[in-house]
Amino acid sequence: MTKFMSYLEGRNRRSKVQLQVAADTFLIAASFLAAMTLRLESIQFLLDVNVLGTALLTAILTVWLFWGLGLYRNLVRCVTGRVLLTVGKGALISVLLLYASSLLLDVGLPRSVPLLHAVLVFLTVGGLRFLARQVFRKPDQVGKRPVIIYGAGEAGLQLLNALYHGRDYQPVALVDDEKTLQNLTIGGLPVHSPYELEYLAQEHSVQIVLLALPSIGRQRRKEIIESLENLHLEIKTIPGISEIIGGKAKISELRAVSPEDLLGRDPVAPDPDLLSENIAGKVVMVSGAGGSIGSELCRQILSQEPKALVLFEMSEFALYAIESELLETAKHRGYVTRIAPVLGSVQHARRLDMTIKAFGVQTIYHAAAYKHVPLVEENVIEGIRNNVFGTLEITKAAHRHGVENFILISTDKAVRPTNIMGTTKRIAELICQAQAREDSATVFSMVRFGNVLGSSGSVIPRFSAQIEKGGPVTLTHLDITRYFMTIPEASQLVIQAGAMAKGGDVFVLDMGEPVKILDLAMSMVKLHGLTPYLVDGPEQISSDKGDIPICVTGLRKGEKLYEELLIGNDPAPTRHPRIMTASEISLKMEELEVVLDRLFAVCERSDLPEIFAILNELPVDYRPTSGGTNDVLWREREIPKMHTRWEARETCTT
Structure with a gap:
């Protein structure tokens, strides 16, 4: 059998089709003869040459019919149930061909024979193909x-x-x-x-x-x-x-x-009117267009077909990547939106002015920010420059040039922040709130939400990479929880929230129930078919306990156990079931600018103690969890001074 199969596989396509034709001719003729035998309960009819001629003629005509129906264009190894439709049509028409052949050769047929013939043709010709498919597939399954x-x-x-x-x-x-x-x-x-x-x-x-x-x-x-x-x-x-x-x-x-499969919350269908309100036919600008949120915002915005989409980004590679993707999407879907890549930082007022004025920007989504908590904790001044003064510059530019709508992408870490990143984002909210209180044509609003799945620096990609390497999976605390949402859902909700803004609104997205990160890590390991186990340190790792160790490393600098979305407790509903609006403390612009001017001056002097003092003056409720200053440059500068003072003291003692 194996040799016969090898022989068949070695034949060319034409030879294989000829073999099928020969087999079908035999089966169709045999089906007619079998039908006669079943009906007459005798084989005496085989002595009649005209009966044998009818069988042969019917078989030849039916094979010719199958050829016309395309039966022999199917690869036997790949046939599906669709081939039975072709065989069924041929078997039914074969009844007429049988009648025609019997009349031509003057053979009297019992009335039930054609029906039996059709059934047998269907079973034998169709069955042969599925039998052959099974035989040919068997070696492939090894x-x-x-x-x-x-x-x-x-x-x-x-x-x-x-x-x-x-x-x-x-x-x-x-x-x-x-x-x-x-x-x-x-x-x-x-x-x-x-x-x-x-x-x-x-x-x-x-x-x-x-x-x-x-x-x-x-x-x-x-x-x-x-x-x-x-x-x-x-x-x-x-x-x-x-x-x-x-x-x-x-x-x-x-x-x-995917992590989305573990969330268990179905997204609400977006409101088309809200999605298009600030975008369709308008000039839209996204700052931080190459980031996780910024790039998804660009994708969602492009689908609403704005007149132009301005990509404002300071990372050359990120800008190149998102521009290439959007150009390809626009070409594929036939969008006529102009896509303009602009390299620049939101800290540079002149660059912002030139961009907004040149393109006539009508809507701005401000997603540019440093968001990685431990990194901002170790680079305090740059975090403040980008997140606070970058926001100040872009809001002023929007105000100066009469941008219609300005939407700030904020974070749950801005609520009672324990780190510099969250504090800077809360100050960014205060800036937008203050601008909204000015006599401005621009509608300023903020949208606050938690973690998004798959973003740069997110825990999900890190867990996946650690599992692929065989562990350990590192967890900062057994009880730590986070809110999660998919990037597309968050981006759609940001756009819809901005469309409902009236000025100074703080929108809060409904993130569902908080997720315990330990449970998430355990589930991810199990779904890889592996067994997780908890350890307190590398010395406890043992293959006898399971496949992937989960190691508790301790909270990182500035990290919270639990995140919050509201400062107060009075969220109000909006027309969208997943979007709420909150009433938060705000300042007038003249009051805020006095403090920000001082903050800028001490940032210029790199005076960290004074920076922290000023942050505590603002109504941001900053509550640092780690003692001392985590800034990497400050530590490097202060440690030699401490050694010098210690050495001088030792010398005096001696």
Whole structure:
């Protein structure tokens, strides 16, 4: 058998088609003769030459018909259920061809013979192809990893067929929650209840489960994933239905379960009117356009087809990357939006003035900021320059040139901040609030939200990289929690919030329930099919305890255990269910500028003690958690002074 298969595989396409034609001719003729035998319960008719001629003529005409229907253009190794439609059409028309042949050769046929003939042609010609497909596929399955597909619907069947043609995975069973599908056979595989998954995995030595559930809600997806966590199986999933329909991904493109799948909260459909309000047909500028939030804002803004989109960014590479992506998207989707890349820093007033004036900017989304808490904690002055005075310069420029709308991207770390980054963002909010109190044509607003999944510096990519390296996964505290939201959802909500602004609004996004980072780390390890275990230090790492150690390292500089979104407790609803508005303390611009002038002067002198003193004067409720100054340059400058004083004291004592 193996030699025969090798012989067939070595033949060219024409020879293989000739073999199919010969086999089908025999099967069609044999189907007619078998139908006669079944009806007459005798084989005496075989002595009639006209009956044999009818069988042969019918077979030749039916094969010719199959050729016209395209049956022989199908690769036998890759046939699907669609081929049965072609065979079925040919079998039905073959009934007419049989009648015509019998009339031509003057053969009297019992009325039931043509029907029996059609059924037998369908079963033999169609069945032969599926039998051949199974035989030819068998050698390809050697070396494939056995997998279970969770989801026996249309997506599961498509994935099943895609995997049969691939070289990596061998489906061994289907699992589905739908009771009406259980105990059925789909695509040649039995459908089981999810309760049988553990047994099936052991029975077939399965280590991977593939989720073929592209259209279910995130909450249901989370429930399914959680039910699989403790089975020590690696979980992969197909892309979402929107990605498949939009042509961004194929159903066969498997990926690891994403953090979005673990959130369990379905996004609210955006309001089209709010999305387009400040964008459609207008000139829009995004500062920090190459960052995680800034770049996603640009993608969402482009989809609303502004007149022009100005990308303001100080990183050359980040600007190049987002411009290239947006130009490609615009070309692909037929957008006529002008995309203008501008290199520049928000600290440079003249550069901002020239940009806003040259393009006639109408809406600004200010996403430019240093956001990494420990880094800003170690670079206090630059954090203040960029986040505070950069915001001051861009708001002044917006005010001077009559920009219609200005939206600041803020953070939950601005609420009762324990670090410099959060403090600077709260001061940035105060600046926008103060500008809103001025007699200005610009509507200033702020949007405050928590962590976004997949952003630069986010815990999620760090955990993924650590798991891929075999651990340890580093966690700062067992009880630390964070709010999470996907970047696309956060960006859409920012745009919609800005469209509802009246001036001085502090919008707060509903981030759902806070996520315990320990649980997140544990889930990510388990979904890789690995066993996590907790350790207090590297010396406790042991392969006997599990696969991936989770090591508690202690809170980083300026880091909080819990984040908050509101300073007060009186959020008011808006027309969007995920957006609230808050009433926060604000200052008049003349009052704020007096303090900011002093802050700028001490930043110029690099006088950190005075900087901290001024920060405590402002109504930002700054509550540093770490003692002393963390600034890296200040430490390097002060340590030699301390050594000098210590040496002088020792000399005096001696």
